[in-house]
Amino acid sequence: xxxxxxxxxxxxxxxxxxxxxxSVINPFDEIAIEEALxxxxxxxxxxxxGVTIGAPAVDxxxxxxxxxxxDRAIRIDDSRALxxxxxxxxxxxxxxxxxxxxxxxxxxxxxxxxxxVGQMLAGLLGWPQATFVSKIEFLDNKTRAQCSRxxxxxIEVIAISLPAIITTDLRLNEPRYVxxxxxxxxxxxxxxxxxxxxxxxxxxPLTTTLSVASPPRRTAGTRLESVEELVTRLKQEAKVL
Amino acid sequence: MAETLVLIELDRQRxxxxxxxxxxxxxxxGGDYALLILGSGVAxxxxxxxxxxxxxxxxxxxxxxxEPLADRYASVIAQAxxxxxxxxxxxxxxxxxxxxxxxxxxxxxxxxxxxxxxxxKVDGAIAYQRPMNAGSKxxxxxxxGELCVLTARATAFAMPSANGAPCLIATFAFDAAxxxxxxxxxxxxxxxxxxxxxxxARVVVxxxxxxxxxxxxxxxxxxxxxxxxxxxxxxxxAVDAGMAPNDYQVGQTGKVVAPELYIxxxxxxxxQHLAGIKDSRIIVAINKDADAPIFQMATYGLVGDLHxxxxxxxxxxxxx
Numbered sequence: 347x348x349x350x351x352x353x354x355x356x357x358x359x360x361x362x363x364x365x366x367x368x369s370v371i372n373p374f375d376e377i378a379i380e381e382a383l384x385x386x387x388x389x390x391x392x393x394x395x396g397v398t399i400g401a402p403a404v405d406x407x408x409x410x411x412x413x414x415x416x417d418r419a420i421r422i423d424d425s426r427a428l429x430x431x432x433x434x435x436x437x438x439x440x441x442x443x444x445x446x447x448x449x450x451x452x453x454x455x456x457x458x459x460x461x462x463v464g465q466m467l468a469g470l471l472g473w474p475q476a477t478f479v480s481k482i483e484f485l486d487n488k489t490r491a492q493c494s495r496x497x498x499x500x501i502e503v504i505a506i507s508l509p510a511i512i513t514t515d516l517r518l519n520e521p522r523y524v525x526x527x528x529x530x531x532x533x534x535x536x537x538x539x540x541x542x543x544x545x546x547x548x549x550x551p552l553t554t555t556l557s558v559a560s561p562p563r564r565t566a567g568t569r570l571e572s573v574e575e576l577v578t579r580l581k582q583e584a585k586v587l
Numbered sequence: 588m589a590e591t592l593v594l595i596e597l598d599r600q601r602x603x604x605x606x607x608x609x610x611x612x613x614x615x616x617g618g619d620y621a622l623l624i625l626g627s628g629v630a631x632x633x634x635x636x637x638x639x640x641x642x643x644x645x646x647x648x649x650x651x652x653x654e655p656l657a658d659r660y661a662s663v664i665a666q667a668x669x670x671x672x673x674x675x676x677x678x679x680x681x682x683x684x685x686x687x688x689x690x691x692x693x694x695x696x697x698x699x700x701x702x703x704x705x706x707x708k709v710d711g712a713i714a715y716q717r718p719m720n721a722g723s724k725x726x727x728x729x730x731x732g733e734l735c736v737l738t739a740r741a742t743a744f745a746m747p748s749a750n751g752a753p754c755l756i757a758t759f760a761f762d763a764a765x766x767x768x769x770x771x772x773x774x775x776x777x778x779x780x781x782x783x784x785x786x787x788a789r790v791v792v793x794x795x796x797x798x799x800x801x802x803x804x805x806x807x808x809x810x811x812x813x814x815x816x817x818x819x820x821x822x823x824x825a826v827d828a829g830m831a832p833n834d835y836q837v838g839q840t841g842k843v844v845a846p847e848l849y850i851x852x853x854x855x856x857x858x859q860h861l862a863g864i865k866d867s868r869i870i871v872a873i874n875k876d877a878d879a880p881i882f883q884m885a886t887y888g889l890v891g892d893l894h895x896x897x898x899x900x901x902x903x904x905x906x907x
Contacts, residue, residue: 359721359859430689431698459719459839460701462689465657469693474769475657477686480833492773497682498786498842499598500776500834504656507769516823516840517833552698552731556709561718561725564865564884573899576871576889577907584869584886586790586848587815587907 347391347488349382350446351375351416352437353398355407356457371407374452376414377514380521381482382450383415390484391448393417397440399433401425405537412532413524423541429551430458434466439547441471446509447488453478453513464513474506480517589642589671590618594664594678594688597626602635605741605786609679610639612739614747615706616675616713621645623667623759625660627653633756640751645671651763654772655683661690662766667759668695668734677703677737680843681786684738692736699736700728704743721839722862741786742845742866778832783818785835790817791846791867793837796824797853797875797893804830807897808852814904820844822860838863853893856881873897 353375357367371379385391396411396419398404408419422436441449454461468475476482476493480501483492488508495502496515542549570576581587591613596606602624613620619642624632626648633646647663664687668676676691678684680702692699705716707727714729715737785791792815794808804825812819821831823838837844839859849867854860856872856879864870865884872885875892882888889896 429698431692434693454840456839457720459721460699461685462692462699462701465686465689466693466699468657469661469690472767474767475686475690476770477657478682495682496833498834500778500832502775503773505771505773510769517827552735553700554729554731556714556727556729558719559725559727561722564870566883567870567886567888569882569888569890571889573889573896573903576887576900577903579887580848580869580871581907584848586869587904 347385347448348393348395348444348446349385349391349448349450350395350397350441350444351378351382351411352449352451352463353379353396353407353411354452354455355398355400355404356455359456369404369407371410372452372455372457374454374456374514374516376452376521377516377518378450378452379411379414379416380519381514383522384519385482386415390488395420395444395446397422397437399424399428399436408537409529409532410524412535412537413528414522415528416535418536418538420538420540422545423539427551427555428549429553430460430462431466431553432549432551434463434470435549436542436545436547437463437467438470439545441467443545448491448508449511451511451513453515464511468511471511474510475513476504476506476510477513478515479512480515482512482518589621589673591616591620591675591677592645592668592671592673593620593622593641594676594684595622595624595636596678596681596683597624597629597632600626600629600632602632603681604746606679606681607636607639608741608744608746609677609739610641610747611744612677612703612737614640621671621673623647623664625652625655625663637753637756638749638751639747641754643754644756645759646756647759647761649761649763651766655687656770656772657686657690658767658770660687661694663759663761664688664691665694666761670759674734675737676734677739679741680738688736688738695734695736697734697736698730698732700730701738703737703739718862721859722865723858740843742843782812783816785818785820785837785842785844788818788844788846790815790848790850791820791837791844792817792850792852793820793822793854794825794830794852795822795854796828798825798830801830807893810901811850811852811897814901815848817846817848822854822857851881851885852897854881855879856884
């Protein structure tokens with residue numbers, strides 16, 4: 347079984363305020379990479395291919411993915427501000443070329459928070475999808491997967507035929523740290539660089555971010571000294587009791 | 588025919604109230620709108636939404652739609668959008684709409700904007716405001732093309748009024764046999780609870796890691812929520828530590844809430860959690876760490892030990 351893991355470089359969401367955030371693999375995609383590795387480690391996958399879209403600067407995150415254990419990687423050389431639908435259309439051509447049984451990816455990127463690409467890719471390919479997944483088991487000689495999904499109403503379990511798209515939620519696993527031998531090995535692993543023209547896909551983003559602002563901040567209110575004071579304030583000032 | 592099609596979400600054949608808030612976005616966008624519901628045995632649900640000013644309620648009712656499986660749902664939604672000649676397809680943000688609508692957008696060859704908070708006008712054209720980076724940034728986005736798909740944050744749009752003239756209920760006919768059939772529903776966790784739904788509650792009480800274990804969590808967080816008739820939420824840390832179920836999680840990747848009163852017990856205030864609560868009207872923080880970031884945004888702060896304060900608070904509320 348071959349697993350394709352699309353991943354995105356994002357500014358480190360855990361960087362301290364004020365510090366210039368360095369780029370990291372989107373945490374949800376890192377969970378997808380970890381899951382692919384575990385599937386291979388229990389003998390159910392033979393190859394893990396990573397793919398990302400971006401300028402040469404994202405090679406650093408590609409090396410991190412390879413150091414975790416991804417076998418080979420593809421960078422689609424495109425530095426435009428693409429939207430999720432354009433990204434999905436690019437990934438579709440790559441999925442058709444690589445023909446994986448499973449595409450495993452994060453449910454959303456923590457910078458854009460759109461939560462669209464996996465589902466759109468599934469729609470374009472006509473493949474089943476399991477989104478927001480916290481558990482994956484392969485069934486019937488790896489022709490199907492049973493997935494637990496985190497929904498607003500609690501855990502839902504579905505079974506899907508392969509090939510399929512699976513998007514990962516937080517509780518699927520805890521990604522491993524990159525080891526030194528992993529880093530050494532990663533240097534020798536191949537990174538293929540290809541552009542949209544070579545892939546034969548012509549996309550233009552249909553959504554454009556016109557501006558980005560800081561939302562109004564809440565300001566700190568009043569420090570209170572006692573439970574009695576809190577109850578009084580909630581009753582008389584806030585009128586919520 | 589309607590300019591905008593609003594997908595309404597059901598939970599066991601009943602309309603989920605937050606999903607109705609998307610109607611308010613449809614009204615702000617202007618033009619006529621139709622409501623769409625999918626399910627099996629949903630005549631009563633359809634009847635319950637005829638007075639929201641829509642041109643029609645469109646009903647796709649078939650045993651094949653008993654469970655919200657994304658492949659067949661997206662197919663029916665895309666067919667209905669085309670049949671209506673709609674320019675916009677929208678729904679309130681939820682795990683349901685986020686699963687199904689991007690797939691429908693791909694079938695419709697349309698772009699999508701997630702979590703719309705407000706409309707803006709830029710050079711005379713409609714643009715959409717949406718949160719990014721766990722709500723720490725607010726983007727203004729424009730969309731090109733004939734058709735676009737939107738999800739609306741329910742907390743950013745008011746409940747629409749239900750005093751319109753009753754509209755027609757129309758059956759949306761489709762060929763169930765030709766729907767995709769490669770996804771099967773297996774099971775759903777059912778938890779009986781008398782507490783209100785997190786996304787709809789007027790009061791939410793949430794707990795963080797200092798609650799220590801599920802028993803203490805239930806006694807303090809659950810106890811205070813019950814005294815106030817509220818819902819229970821949790822931080823990611825509390826959920827990961829097994830104190831509360833996954834769907835209690837409030838924040839960037841969990842639920843976004845905006846109740847009248849949000850009480851944070853032992854929550855320090857990670858940005859991912861604050862992203863999910865910052866539109867609450869009143870925020871009360873109770874934490875023993877006087878420097879916890881949550882105090883920077885709380886309406887009322889109380890520094891002290893939860894184990895002493897919360898039982899006192901419960902007793903005081905019960906007396907009122």
